Amino acid sequence: MRFQVMRRGAAALAVSLTLVGGASAQQAQPAPGAPLAPGQAAPQGQPQPAPPSKVDLVSPEPQWAKFCAKQPNTGKDACATMRDFSTSADQPPMISINLFDVAGDERRKLRFLILPIGMLLKPGFRVVVDKNEPIEGKYDMCFQNACSAEIDIGAKTLETLKKGQNMAVVMRVPGGDVSGRELTFNIPLKDLGPAFDGKPTDPKVLEQQRQALQQQLQKKAEEQRKMLEQQQGAAAPAAPAAPAPAAPAPAAPAK
Numbered sequence: 001m002r003f004q005v006m007r008r009g010a011a012a013l014a015v016s017l018t019l020v021g022g023a024s025a026q027q028a029q030p031a032p033g034a035p036l037a038p039g040q041a042a043p044q045g046q047p048q049p050a051p052p053s054k055v056d057l058v059s060p061e062p063q064w065a066k067f068c069a070k071q072p073n074t075g076k077d078a079c080a081t082m083r084d085f086s087t088s089a090d091q092p093p094m095i096s097i098n099l100f101d102v103a104g105d106e107r108r109k110l111r112f113l114i115l116p117i118g119m120l121l122k123p124g125f126r127v128v129v130d131k132n133e134p135i136e137g138k139y140d141m142c143f144q145n146a147c148s149a150e151i152d153i154g155a156k157t158l159e160t161l162k163k164g165q166n167m168a169v170v171m172r173v174p175g176g177d178v179s180g181r182e183l184t185f186n187i188p189l190k191d192l193g194p195a196f197d198g199k200p201t202d203p204k205v206l207e208q209q210r211q212a213l214q215q216q217l218q219k220k221a222e223e224q225r226k227m228l229e230q231q232q233g234a235a236a237p238a239a240p241a242a243p244a245p246a247a248p249a250p251a252a253p254a255k
Contacts, residue, residue, distance in 0.1 A: 052183075053181070053182060053184065054183075054184045054185075054186060055087065055183070055185050055186070056186045057085040057086060057087060057094060057095065057185055057186060057187050057188075058085065058087075058088060058188070059084060059085050059086070059089070059188070060084060060086055060089045060090070060091070060092075060093065060213055060216075060217075061083055061084055061209060061213065062209060063083075063191060063195065064081055064082070064083045064191055064192055064195035064196075065081070065083065065201045065206055066079055066080070066081045066082075066195055066196070066198065066199070066200045067079065067080050067082070067200060067201065068080075068200045071102065074102075076102050076103050076105075077102070077103040078100070078101065078102045078103070079101050079200065080098050080099070080101075081098070081099045081192065081195050081196045082096065082097060082098040082099070083096070083192075084096045085097070085187050090216055090217070091217075092217060093115075094114075094115050094185070095112060095113070095114050095115070095169065095185060095187065096112070097110070097111070097112060097167075097187065098110075098111040098112075099111075099158075099161065099192070099196060101196070106154065106155065107152055107154060108152075108153050108154075108158055109150055109151070109153070110127070110150070110151045110153050110161070111149070111150045111151075112137070112148065112149040112150070112151075112169070113146050114139075114148070114149060114169075114171075115145065115146055115147075117173065117183075118173055118174055119147075119171045119172065119173050119183070120171075120172045120173065120174065120180050121139050121142070121147070123172045123179070123180070124136060124137055124138040124139065125137045125138075125139075125169060125170060125171045125172075126168075126169075126170040127151065127167060127168070127169055127170075128167070128170065129157075129160050129161055129164040129166070129167050129168075129189070130164050130165055130166060132160055132164075134170070135151055135153070135157065137149050137151045161189060161192060161193075162193030162196055162197070163193060164189040164192070165188070165189055165190065166186055166187065166188060166189060167186075167187045167188075167189050168184050168185070168186055168187070169184070169185045169187060170182055170183070170184045170185075171183050171184075171185075
């Protein structure tokens with residue numbers, strides 16, 4: 001499910017980041033041939049509002065989920081505490097976080113599945129928990145609809161994550177100078193610690209949550225489809241009026 005619904009999320013976020021202000025700037029200009037209001041100057045390439053530099057994410061899932069199993073090669077217990085995040089609770093995921101832990105290992109893995117929104121891959125990204133020092137990250141590989149990344153963390157960073165309130169994921173996207181501009185995703189970390197230290201999530205409960213979320217997303221998509229159809233119908237040009245019937249020819253004068 002994490003991989004199936006992400007393409008719609010990528011399109012939604014790309015539109016919100018690249019087109020914000022563009023449409024409004026076009027709407028602000030008078031229609032061709034329309035007279036200008038008294039004292040109104042002709043538009044001189046009005047500047048477009050700057051795209052957002054920060055996006056606050058929320059989770060469409062009610063809580064963090066924890067999955068555990070034995071590693072086939074070592075027989076050790078391994079657990080993954082994960083959660084999806086998006087721009088709103090009724091939108092598909094934008095970023096998926098996975099805190100991976102193997103019993104007996106001192107190091108953990110903080111894994112990300114990040115949607116490609118035109119980000120620059122070479123600079124990598126940074127992770128900042130609350131006001132702590134940033135952690136540098138690099139993308140591992142990219143698929144058709146997402147890129148994955150992994151950061152190796154120690155015990156100190158793990159405790160920071162478990163007690164943290166916010167995790168900022170800072171990427172670079174095209175814009176500004178040659179190096180691009182920064183775009184920050186703020187991700188809430190509430191309840192990550194109890195979920196990481198707690199028992200695994202009941203698969204039945206998780207399946208119920210997955211089905212409920214899928215129904216919610218389908219309902220939202222249907223509402224958006226109907227709204228788009230209504231807008232297209234309202235914008236359709238009216239049918240041209242039928243031509244008036246020709247006037248009858250005058251009668252010939254009587255002889």
